[in-house]
Amino acid sequence: MLHVHDLKFSRGREFILQVADWRASPGHVQAVLGTNGAGKSTFLKLLCGEEAPTGGDIRLHGQRLQDWSALERARHLGVLPQASSLSFAFSAEEVVSLGLTPLNTGWRNAQHTVRAVMRATDCAHLAKKPYPRLSGGERQRIHLARVLVQLSQAEHAPVLLLDEPTSAQDLGQQHRMLELASGLAREHNYAVVAILHDLNLTLRHTTHCLHLDAGRSVAQGAPQEVLSSDSIAKYWGYNAQLMRTADGALVVA
Numbered sequence: 164m165l166h167v168h169d170l171k172f173s174r175g176r177e178f179i180l181q182v183a184d185w186r187a188s189p190g191h192v193q194a195v196l197g198t199n200g201a202g203k204s205t206f207l208k209l210l211c212g213e214e215a216p217t218g219g220d221i222r223l224h225g226q227r228l229q230d231w232s233a234l235e236r237a238r239h240l241g242v243l244p245q246a247s248s249l250s251f252a253f254s255a256e257e258v259v260s261l262g263l264t265p266l267n268t269g270w271r272n273a274q275h276t277v278r279a280v281m282r283a284t285d286c287a288h289l290a291k292k293p294y295p296r297l298s299g300g301e302r303q304r305i306h307l308a309r310v311l312v313q314l315s316q317a318e319h320a321p322v323l324l325l326d327e328p329t330s331a332q333d334l335g336q337q338h339r340m341l342e343l344a345s346g347l348a349r350e351h352n353y354a355v356v357a358i359l360h361d362l363n364l365t366l367r368h369t370t371h372c373l374h375l376d377a378g379r380s381v382a383q384g385a386p387q388e389v390l391s392s393d394s395i396a397k398y399w400g401y402n403a404q405l406m407r408t409a410d411g412a413l414v415v416a
């Protein structure tokens with residue numbers, strides 16, 4: 164569980180973000196929503212310790228984030244940044260294996276974990292390919308696989324933070340990636356937090372959402388409750404309709 168209390172962040176005198184009370188709980192897939200510049204990536208950087216709050220506190224499993232050792236934190240909290248790149252001529256499999264760094268695991272277990280995670284992220288066929296020759300979407304899945312390897316030996320519920328994880332994925336991969344995230348939450352007790360711009364993916368795959376606007380939390384709750392034609396018009400400046408499909412799913416059209 165990741166718990167944010169009275170969180171404040173500014174750069175010099177410029178206000179950037181304020182979130183009074185928010186949590187990411189095991190078993191939930193939570194979307195962070197908002198327009199460009201709303202503060203979503205900054206929020207994720209604070210949650211993973213890349214930025215330090217100017218006020219308030221963030222607790223991972225009850226302990227302040229800054230009190231965790233870097234190694235222990237890496238075993239319980241993983242982040243897929245918006246853009247990752249490597250210039251080494253590593254193979255895809257070697258990049259995924261970088262996720263083993265904080266783990267104490269024997270060679271045989273390590274190989275098993277890397278292969279299983281590469282299958283789950285639809286990367287198995289890329290294993291021997293040099294990383295620089297992968298497409299943008301393939302690289303994004305390789306980095307997701309690396310983070311999942313990193314979390315594979317967590318003793319407490321792992322927290323998986325994803326910054327626009329589907330941005331480089333084709334339609335099928337977008338859904339498969341979020342289905343994988345839902346499965347990790349449901350079956351392995353992960354707390355998943357994903358910045359998403361696609362409101363239909365949000366409605367279909369997430370259980371909760373935090374809506375940020377100009378650095379402030381304007382709504383939290385189930386996406387079906389938070390999103391409405393009115394809120395989309397007000398915050399995104401787009402006249403959309405929310406409709407039910409034949410199978411009862413809510414979609415933005």
Ligand SMILES: Nc1ncnc2c1ncn2[C@@H]1O[C@H](COP(=O)(O)OP(=O)(O)OP(=O)(O)O)[C@@H](O)[C@H]1O
Binds near residue numbers: 197201202205
């Ligand atoms: N390194 C930085 N230095 C100064 N200001 C920054 C920096 N990074 C972000 N900001 C500012 O902080 C605010 C929030 O930025 P952030 O990247 O968190 O937005 P976002 O919601 O993730 O946007 P997007 O959807 O475009 O990725 C913006 O006003 C942005 O200009």
